[in-house]
Amino acid sequence: MENSLATLQKVFEALGQEIRLRLFLILCTNSFCVCELEELFHVSQPAISRHLNILKEAGLVTDTRKGQWVFYRANPEELKTLLAGFAEGWREPLRAFGEMEEFGEKIQALAQNPKIPCALERER
Amino acid sequence: MENSLATLQKVFEALGQEIRLRLFLILCTNSFCVCELEELFHVSQPAISRHLNILKEAGLVTDTRKGQWVFYRANPEELKTLLAGFAEGWREPLRAFGEMEEFGEKIQALAQNPKIPCALERER
């Protein structure tokens, strides 16, 4: 799991819906197959599969087939690492995240922009 | 900011869209007024205001009016606390989060459910 903004965004988006947040937490307690999760959450099997795939794409869960069944489990250690990188990154975002680099000169340019006089009022 | 699933879900949802994730990170570097952010992100002023409000509702940023301008800044310390609580909570989610409690007996019931024989295959 690469520590880029795109990765973080995917993770947050995945956990940003209640059912997926609860799925993730359930899968932190143990592994479960799709039919069990269907039973626990009272939504259709395709809906469960779809949510699991979103969590998987975000690197939050892994799956293993056992015969007919596919068991999912959470991958919290990787999330922990990612969140630690996020917390580290927000201390100096323009350096930490490639996607933020461009803002450096844009922010410089603000000070010269006559349409934006409010910089004088800023408290740092 | 209360450490409930609902709070976490709101935070993740807020950070789950790229523009808001980048807004949050920019606001970690300094405070900015709406018109500056409009310039930095090249989206309309109402769109910026709306995204800022979502971040604010999630407890991720605060705002202060200075004359005509409203300056926003990030609140990363609170987020750090929240994420620490999340990482702590996922170790024992059914106890840590009130919204997860109900799953305790539901999981027990799975073992007795004849429609779900896969439990035997589970690796713990």
Next chain:
DNA sequence: TAATCATATAAGGATATCATTATATGTCTA
């Protein structure tokens, strides 16, 4: 207090997301 500027809210249309039903794929067993 009227005009101006910054920000917030409302309205409306375009797009994305979600849930369900239907179907395809993959695995096991008789």
Next chain:
DNA sequence: TAGACATATAATGATATCCTTATATGATTA
């Protein structure tokens, strides 16, 4: 290898989100 079962993908309709334009609110200043 045919039938049954578990899961994944496709198709479709309902809902939610996001953007922009238009308008309202709040604050400053002439």
